[in-house]
Amino acid sequence: MTVRGRAVTGAGGALVEVDGEPIYISGLRTWDAELDGSQVEVTGTLRVRGSTAGPGPSGMPQHGFDEETFALDGAEWAPA
Numbered sequence: 001m002t003v004r005g006r007a008v009t010g011a012g013g014a015l016v017e018v019d020g021e022p023i024y025i026s027g028l029r030t031w032d033a034e035l036d037g038s039q040v041e042v043t044g045t046l047r048v049r050g051s052t053a054g055p056g057p058s059g060m061p062q063h064g065f066d067e068e069t070f071a072l073d074g075a076e077w078a079p080a
Contacts, residue, residue, distance in 0.1 A: 001072070002043040004080050007031045012069075016042050024049070024071040039080040044072030 005018035014028040025042065049069045 041080040042077040044075030
């Protein structure tokens with residue numbers, strides 16, 4: 001799948017904002033400075049990631065996403 005949107009480095013990692021919706025880039029923590037905030041075209045395999053929030057092994061809350069998120073696996077990108 002190919003999407004076009006704004007490259008954003010968020011708390012949960014690098015993402016492309018498409019029509020206000022985040023699509024995370026699997027394995028990419030941050031965008032390079034020259035791409036962050038600019039329009040990019042990204043191609044990869046779209047998947048839905050389940051919620052990662054909840055109690056950890058000791059019962060204490062752990063960080064993560066409260067809801068499902070979209071992610072692109074095996075992504076390749078270029079300025080749009």
